[in-house]
Amino acid sequence: MNKYKSEVLVGMFVVLTIGAVMLLALKVANQSVGGDGDTYTLYAKFDNIGGLKARSSVKVGGVNVGRVSSITLDQEDFTPVVELSILKSYDGFPETSSVSILTSGLLGEQYVGFQPGFSFDGVANLKDGDYLQDTKSALVLEDLIGQFLFSRGKDEE
Amino acid sequence: MKFFQAIGANVIGKVTAIGRATYMLMGALLAFPRLKNIPLTIKQLHVVGVQSLLIIIVSGLFIGMVMALQGYTILVDYGAEGSLGPMVALSLLRELGPVVTALLFAGRAGSALTAEIGLMKATEQISSLEMMAVDPLRRIVAPRFWAGMISMPMLALIFSAVGILGGHLVGVDWLGVDVGSYWSIMQSTVEWGEDVVNGIIKSLVFALVVTWIAIFKGYDSIPTSEGISKATTETVVYSSLAVLGLDFVLTALMFGIE
Numbered sequence: 001m002n003k004y005k006s007e008v009l010v011g012m013f014v015v016l017t018i019g020a021v022m023l024l025a026l027k028v029a030n031q032s033v034g035g036d037g038d039t040y041t042l043y044a045k046f047d048n049i050g051g052l053k054a055r056s057s058v059k060v061g062g063v064n065v066g067r068v069s070s071i072t073l074d075q076e077d078f079t080p081v082v083e084l085s086i087l088k089s090y091d092g093f094p095e096t097s098s099v100s101i102l103t104s105g106l107l108g109e110q111y112v113g114f115q116p117g118f119s120f121d122g123v124a125n126l127k128d129g130d131y132l133q134d135t136k137s138a139l140v141l142e143d144l145i146g147q148f149l150f151s152r153g154k155d156e157e
Numbered sequence: 158m159k160f161f162q163a164i165g166a167n168v169i170g171k172v173t174a175i176g177r178a179t180y181m182l183m184g185a186l187l188a189f190p191r192l193k194n195i196p197l198t199i200k201q202l203h204v205v206g207v208q209s210l211l212i213i214i215v216s217g218l219f220i221g222m223v224m225a226l227q228g229y230t231i232l233v234d235y236g237a238e239g240s241l242g243p244m245v246a247l248s249l250l251r252e253l254g255p256v257v258t259a260l261l262f263a264g265r266a267g268s269a270l271t272a273e274i275g276l277m278k279a280t281e282q283i284s285s286l287e288m289m290a291v292d293p294l295r296r297i298v299a300p301r302f303w304a305g306m307i308s309m310p311m312l313a314l315i316f317s318a319v320g321i322l323g324g325h326l327v328g329v330d331w332l333g334v335d336v337g338s339y340w341s342i343m344q345s346t347v348e349w350g351e352d353v354v355n356g357i358i359k360s361l362v363f364a365l366v367v368t369w370i371a372i373f374k375g376y377d378s379i380p381t382s383e384g385i386s387k388a389t390t391e392t393v394v395y396s397s398l399a400v401l402g403l404d405f406v407l408t409a410l411m412f413g414i415e
Contacts, residue, residue, distance in 0.1 A: 006199065006200055006207075007203075009207045010199050010203050012207075013202070013203075014311070016210070016315060019318075020311075020315045020317070020318035020319075021314055023318045024250070024314065024317065024321075025349065025353075027340060027343075027344065028246050028250075028343055028353075029348060029349035029352065
């Protein structure tokens with residue numbers, strides 16, 4: 001009888017653990033976008049990436065479509081090259097698309113905003129390994145303040 | 158000359174203790190596949206795991222609640238109380254879950270293991286088993302070792318889950334953080350492989366260290382009442398220090414380098 005009771009309690013212990021794992025897996029942790037699903041790679045050159053980091057998200061109109069997989073510096077013209085992994089289920093963006101580095105909220109983390117361009121005849125779709133031509137750099141607060149002070153100084157002369 | 162002799166004796170004593178501990182661990186590891194030991198292991202799972210559940214759940218609940226309360230008072234100044242969820246979840250999954258579980262486990266189950274095995278040795282039950290050609294490593298040490306190895310990660314997971322629910326209780330139900338942002342920002346921040354699995358790995362390492370120390374201290378104790386009390390104290394002190402030290406090393410290895 002005693003043995004039976006301890007087996008029941010151990011069984012309940014195991015069930016409780018499975019419940020905890022389910023909670024952690026389904027409600028707490030995310031199934032990482034871009035890490036597991038099939039992706040294709042696009043490249044974009046920026047003048048300044050600001051605080052962008054690897055694993056930052058890529059969004060089209062607020063919807064997550066992929067992640068930044070790596071950031072390197074081009075050895076020839078010394079500009080940062082950002083490698084974007086976009087989910088295969090979101091393909092068919094036209095070549096005229098543009099990317100910019102945006103900030104979520106005033107102090108939030110930075111992400112890549114992807115702006116799909118217009119598609120008309122003669123414009124191909126973006127393929128694996130393509131470079132995005134139209135890029136907009138991150139807004140660096142210090143530069144902005146510097147420009148503002150500079151332009152004020154001019155006005156007063 | 159006496160000085161060198163003291164150092165030498167100390168070092169030799171420590172090294173032979175480590176050797177005996179490793180020998181015992183090997184014996185316990187090799188002993189697992191015996192089918193008839195599985196009921197013994199289940200009984201130990203009950204003693205070591207189920208009976209530690211209450212203290213784990215209560216401490217997890219209160220640690221989660223306290224973290225939500227403390228985090229809220231700071232985050233609300235910056236209007237960032239939505240980040241309460243990831244703060245509670247990440248600190249529980251990465252650090253507090255494995256570490257506090259290991260510390261409580263050392264105090265609750267580790268000391269009991271040491272005292273039990275030490276008393277078995279003092280009352281010559283272990284020698285009697287050997288006389289009857291029953292391997293005490295197989296019969297006594299292995300089930301307890303595996304019970305500790307299996308139950309500690311389970312306890313750590315329960316601790317983290319209960320702590321997150323406790324944070325929810327205080328943060329959302331009492332202080333009025335938005336329930337949607339609590340869960341959704343947590344979900345977008347916490348990574349399964351990065352945070353949850355690393356926490357489980359940590360807790361497996363702690364389980365090995367704490368159970369090993371507890372069993373060896375009992376198995377190697379001086380079979381007197383004084384010796385057992387000394388061994389029990391050493392179990393709690395050594396395993397707590399080992400857990401805290403190893404936690405730094407593991408954190409540095411897992412999360413240190415971006």
